[in-house]
Structures are given as C-alpha cells and as structure tokens.
Amino acid sequence: MMKHESPHNSLFLPGLFLYQLRPMFTRCLLVLSLIFVTSSASAFDLAKNVVELRLSNGMRWLLVSRPGAPVFSGVVMLKVGSAEEVPGKTGLAHMFEHMAFKGSAELGPNEVWEVMARNGASDLNAFTAKDMTAYHASLPNNRLKLWSYVMSQMVGSPVFRDFYTERSVVLEELRMSVENDPDGFVMEELVQQAFADGPYHWSTIGFKEDLEGLTDEDAAAFHHQHYVAANMVGALVGNFSLPQAKQTLEHFFGSIPAGESHADAPPSKARGGVRKKISRDAEPLVVYAYHKPTFPDPDTYTMEAITSLLCDGVSSRLELQLIREEKIARSVSCTSNFPGLRFPNVMTIAVQPLNGISFQTIEKIVHREIEKLKIQPVADAELARVLSQLESHFVYSLEDNMHLAMNLASFETLFHDWKMMISYIDHMRSITPSMIQAAAQKYLTNDRRVTIERQRGGR
Numbered sequence: 001m002m003k004h005e006s007p008h009n010s011l012f013l014p015g016l017f018l019y020q021l022r023p024m025f026t027r028c029l030l031v032l033s034l035i036f037v038t039s040s041a042s043a044f045d046l047a048k049n050v051v052e053l054r055l056s057n058g059m060r061w062l063l064v065s066r067p068g069a070p071v072f073s074g075v076v077m078l079k080v081g082s083a084e085e086v087p088g089k090t091g092l093a094h095m096f097e098h099m100a101f102k103g104s105a106e107l108g109p110n111e112v113w114e115v116m117a118r119n120g121a122s123d124l125n126a127f128t129a130k131d132m133t134a135y136h137a138s139l140p141n142n143r144l145k146l147w148s149y150v151m152s153q154m155v156g157s158p159v160f161r162d163f164y165t166e167r168s169v170v171l172e173e174l175r176m177s178v179e180n181d182p183d184g185f186v187m188e189e190l191v192q193q194a195f196a197d198g199p200y201h202w203s204t205i206g207f208k209e210d211l212e213g214l215t216d217e218d219a220a221a222f223h224h225q226h227y228v229a230a231n232m233v234g235a236l237v238g239n240f241s242l243p244q245a246k247q248t249l250e251h252f253f254g255s256i257p258a259g260e261s262h263a264d265a266p267p268s269k270a271r272g273g274v275r276k277k278i279s280r281d282a283e284p285l286v287v288y289a290y291h292k293p294t295f296p297d298p299d300t301y302t303m304e305a306i307t308s309l310l311c312d313g314v315s316s317r318l319e320l321q322l323i324r325e326e327k328i329a330r331s332v333s334c335t336s337n338f339p340g341l342r343f344p345n346v347m348t349i350a351v352q353p354l355n356g357i358s359f360q361t362i363e364k365i366v367h368r369e370i371e372k373l374k375i376q377p378v379a380d381a382e383l384a385r386v387l388s389q390l391e392s393h394f395v396y397s398l399e400d401n402m403h404l405a406m407n408l409a410s411f412e413t414l415f416h417d418w419k420m421m422i423s424y425i426d427h428m429r430s431i432t433p434s435m436i437q438a439a440a441q442k443y444l445t446n447d448r449r450v451t452i453e454r455q456r457g458g459r
Contacts, residue, residue: 046064046398046421046422047419047422049064049065049066050062050063050064050408050418051063051064051065051242053246053249055229055249055250055253055254056250056254057229057253057254057255057256057257057258058229058230058258059229059230059232059233059234059253059254059256060232060233060234060412061233061234061235061236061249062233062234062235062236062405062408062409062412062418063235063236063237063242063245063246064235064236064237064238064404064405064408065236065238065239065240065241065242065245066237066238066239067239068238068239069238069239070140070141070142070239071138071139071140071141071238071239071401072138072139072141072144072147072236072237072238072239072240072401073123073136073137073138073236073237073238073401073402073404073405074136074137074138074139074147074151074234074235074236074237074405075134075135075136075234075235075402075405075406075409076134076135076136076151076154076155076232076233076234076409077132077133077134077135077232077233077234077235077406077409077410077413078132078133078134078155078226078227078231078232078233078413079131079132079231079233079261079413079414080093080132080133080226080227080231081093081128081129081130081131081132081133081204081340082094082128082129082130082199082202082203082204082206083130083131083199083200083264083265083340083342083343084199084222084226084262084265085199085202085206087202088210088213089210089214089218089222090202090203090206090207090210090211091170091203091205091206091207091210091211091214092206092214092218092219092222093128093133093204093222094128094133094170094204094205094206095166095167095170095206095211095214095219096133096158096219096222096223096227097126097127097128097133097135098166098169098170099158099160099161099163099166099219100126100135100154100155100158101113101126101154102158102159102160102161102162102166103153103158103159103161104153104154104156104157104158104159105157105159106153106157107150107153109161109162112150112153112154115146115150116137116139116146116150119139119140119143119146120139120140120143121137121138121139122137122138122139123136123137123138123402124136124137124138125137128204129204129339129340130199130200130204130339130340130342131340131341131342131413131414132410132413132414134406134409135151135154135155136402136405136406137150137151138238138401138402141238141239141240144236144240144244144245144248145248145252148248148249148251148252148253149252151252152252152253152256155227155232155256156227156253156255156256158223160216160219160220163215163216163219164216167211167212167214170205170206170211171208171211171212173205174203174205174206174208174211177205178203178205182280182281182282182285182454183282183285185278185280186278186280186285186287186452186454187287187338187339188203189276189278189452190287190289190338190346190348190450190452191203191339193271193274193276193450193452194270194271194272194274194289194291194346194450195268195269195270195271196268196269196270196271197268197269198265198266198267198268198269198343199264199265199267199268199342199343200267200268200339200340200343200345201268204339225262226262227256228256228257228258228259228260229253229256229257229258229259230258230259230260230261231259231261231262232253232256233409233412233413234249234253234409235404235405235406235408235409235412236405237401237402237404237405237408238401264342264343267343267344268343268344270291270344270448271450272291272446272447272448272449272450273446273447273448273449274449274450274451275450275451275453276450276451276452276453277453277455278452278453278454278455279454279455279456279457280454280456280457281456281457282454282456283330283352283456284352284353284359284453284454284455284456285350285351285352285453285454286350286351286353286359286362286363286451286452286453286454287348287349287350287351287451287452288348288349288350288363288366288449288450288451289338289346289347289348289349289449289450289451289452290346290347290348290443290444290445290448290449291344291345291346291443291448291449291450292344292345292346292347292443292448293344294337294341294342294343294344294345295341295415295420296415296420298427299439299442299443300337301424301427301428301430301431302431302435302436302438302439303336303347303439303443304336304390304428305383305386305387305428305431305436306347306373306436306439306440306444307334307335307336307347308386308389308390309373309378309382309383309386309436310334310349310369311332311333311334311349312334312386312389313389315385317369317372318332318334318349318351318365318366318369319332321365321368321369322351322362322365322366326365327354328353328354328357328361328362328365329351329352329353329354329357329362330352330353330354331350331351331352332349332350332351332352333349333350334347334348334349334350335347335348341414342414346450347443349366351366359453359455363451370440370444373436373437373440373444374437374440374441374444375437377433377434377436377437378433378436379433380433383431383433383436387425387428387429390425390428391425407421408421
C-alpha cells in the first residue's frame with residue numbers, strides 16, 4: 001500500500017522539497033519547501049545543465065543528465081490539487097491519486113507496484129497537496145522506457161477499479177490522519193479558521209460528507225478535465241541519455257490530450273484576529289499563523305528570512321528563548337508557506353509548552369520576540385548566519401536526484417519558471433535589517449493572526 005505524502009516547507013520549498021519532511025504539526029499539506037539555490041560557482045552549474053523539452057502535445061519536461069551511478073529519478077507533477085475541487089466534491093484530487101495506482105487498461109490491479117519493484121524501483125510513491133499532485137520513482141537507467149510507460153499509464157489511462165473500496169480506504173485515512181490524529185486535527189482546524197472559503201479552506205483529503213458521496217463518475221470527470229498535458233510537468237535527473245530520453249518521453253507521453261491549462265480559482269478570503277480553543281487527548285500545543293503573500297511578491301523572501309531567524313536551529317530566537325533560556329517549551333517549529341504556495345498563505349509558529357506552562361506564558365515570549373523584530377534592527381552577523389544556513393541546503397538538494405527533480409518540477413508547475421531556483425538566494429542576499437523590520441511590522445500583527453490552542457482533554 002502506498003504511503004501518501006504531503007510536501008512540506010523544506011523539501012519542496014526552503015529546502016523546496018517537495019519531498020516530504022513531515023514536521024510534527026504538518027499533515028496533509030503540500031506546503032512546498034523552497035530549494036535554496038546559490039548563484040555562486042558550484043560543482044554543478046544548474047543553469048547550464050537543465051535541458052527544456054516540450055512534447056508535441058505541449059507537456060513540459062526538464063532534463064538533467066549527469067554522470068554518476070547508473071540510476072535516475074523522475075517525477076510527473078500536475079497543477080491539480082485540492083485547489084481544483086469545488087464545494088461538495090472535496091477529496092477528488094487525493095482520491096484520484098489512489099486510483100492511479102489501481103492500474104490502467106493495460107496494467108492490472110497491483111501491477112504498477114509489482115512491475116516497478118521487479119525492476120529495482122525505489123521512491124515509488126505519490127502525494128496530493130493543495131496546489132498539486134505528483135507521481136515519482138527512481139530506477140536503473142536501463143529502465144527509462146519502463147518508467148515512462150508506467151507513469152504515462154498512471155496519469156493518462158487510468159481505470160477506476162475498486163473505486164468504492166478505495167473510497168473506504170480514504171475515509172479510514174481521514175479518520176486516522178485527522179479525526180484521530182491530534183496534530184492533524186489542529187492543522188485542519190487552522191486552515192478552516194484562517195481561510196473563510198475557497199481553495200485553501202477545505203481539507204486536502206476531503207470532508208467526510210463529501211467523500212461519502214463521491215462516485216467513480218466524479219473521478220472520471222475530474223481526470224478528463226484536469227489530467228491533460230497543459231497541466232503536466234515532468235522532470236528527470238540522473239545518468240541517462242538525453243537523445244534517448246527525448247524520444248522515449250514523446251513516445252509514451254505525447255499522446256496524452258493537450259487540453260487547456262485552467263485559470264486559478266479566486267484566492268481564499270483571509271480571516272485574522274481569530275482565536276480557537278480545542279480539547280484533545282494529547283499534549284498541549286499552540287499554533288500562531290500570520291497571513292502573508294506568496295511568490296513572486298518580494299516580501300515573501302523577507303518572510304522566509306524571518307521564519308529562519310525565529311525557528312531555524314538551536315541559535316534561532318524562539319528556540320533560544322523558549323527552550324534554552326526560559327525552559328518553558330518542549331519544542332518550537334515554524335513553516336513559512338502553509339498550506340501552499342500558489343495563493344497567499346500563512347507563516348506558522350507551533351509551540352509545545354512543558355507541563356504546567358500556560359499558553360499565556362508562551363504567547364508573552366513569542367510576542368516579545370516578534371516585537372523585537374519590529375523595533376530592533378537584526379545584527380549583520382545574525383542575518384549572515386541565517387543566509388548561510390539557507391545556502392547550506394543547496395548542496396544536498398542539488399546532489400540528490402529526486403530532490404532536484406522534485407524541485408525543478410515544483411517551480412515550473414507553480415510559477416512556470418524553474419529558474420526561480422537559481423535566483424532565490426540572490427533575492428535572499430538582498431534582504432536588509434530594515435526590510436526585516438518593515439515586513440514584521442506589516443505582517444506579524446494581531447489582526448493578521450490566527451491562534452489555535454489545543455488543551456488536554458476529551459473531544
């Protein structure tokens with residue numbers, strides 16, 4: 001059975017991963033983590049080594065052929081997530097991800113897994129998020145035709161076998177990952193409180209009442225409308241022949257209907273100044289979320305730096321104060337682009353208080369540190385440390401085939417510009433202490449904040 005992933009802030013986007021780093025408080029998001037790319041010389045020049053390919057049907061591909069182990073990693077990503085759903089039919093994007101693994105007219109039940117496993121596949125999986133859906137796998141480089149065949153069948157020619165059985169599986173997943181998962185429940189409550197309507201309001205996995213009413217006809221219609229070449233981006237990274245790859249990709253993916261790219265739905269209406277208290281059988285947790293813009297708004301880069309200043313590492317401000325100095329918290333973690341990047345989103349700060357510590361005590365320290373950002377310029381040395389931390393992600397992300405493929409596909413899918421990876425650190429390096437102050441003053445305000453407090457107790 002596949003493990004469904006949701007990208008987080010550090011793979012797919014600051015580390016864009018979109019490979020999933022699953023922090024304690026993020027579930028079912030596809031929040032992307034930006035890959036931090038440096039513009040300085042490096043062992044691998046990304047700008048010179050990415051080959052762009054457009055198939056006859058318009059599907060875009062990004063290819064990076066490089067020496068090394070005789071393997072490659074590939075991803076097919078679609079600008080099709082829960083943001084493409086409509087009220088009453090939530091959960092369709094995630095439901096279709098399940099159905100893609102049930103085979104096609106040519107691949108029988110479980111044959112996707114069996115064929116790929118027999119041929120040495122790793123990283124075979126998929127995820128659905130607010131902004132996208134992706135299918136990915138790594139194989140030996142003499143299996144590129146097999147990879148292309150299986151992936152093209154999954155996204156291009158699915159059949160909806162065992163739809164209602166799989167719908168029951170998804171309902172159980174909802175129960176386990178949200179209803180019975182205290183952290184998942186908090187984050188779902190957060191999006192519903194922070195976004196009054198629209199594509200970021202509903203759960204990626206879907207609302208229970210909607211899931212119970214979905215039919216195989218709904219899934220087929222969703223696929224027909226959205227699973228077209230105009231909404232697809234592919235990426236291959238590893239040791240493979242470029243001429244062979246171009247020919248193979250055209251052969252297997254070129255017959256997918258071209259279709260038309262869809263216009264984005266209107267962004268969700270942001271709601272701030274909200275405080276919600278919930279009770280669960282779990283340790284206390286408080287999450288603060290601040291509404292902010294997304295790329296390409298220049299303030300988005302500054303808010304990335306603020307997130308790192310507050311939460312990135314043992315010397316970050318909140319970890320230093322809450323855990324090391326005051327000794328009142330068990331953990332603190334942040335995300336900068338929740339629950340996605342396609343639309344304006346929120347920066348989150350999640351804190352687990354130690355036993356006996358009130359939420360008011362935690363909020364006092366968090367508020368104090370935020371106010372410092374507004375009134376005291378960040379020291380040059382501290383800002384330099386943050387930038388160095390961001391750039392340190394570059395080498396790892398660049399060297400790993402799957403991480404690089406995922407990041408290339410993600411930027412191209414969301415922003416139609418994979419080259420944003422190259423300019424990211426240049427934008428970060430332009431940030432000044434006065435820009436930090438201005439962004440904190442503008443976005444880290446009570447009227448932009450949503451607070452979720454989870455106290456121990458029954459439901």
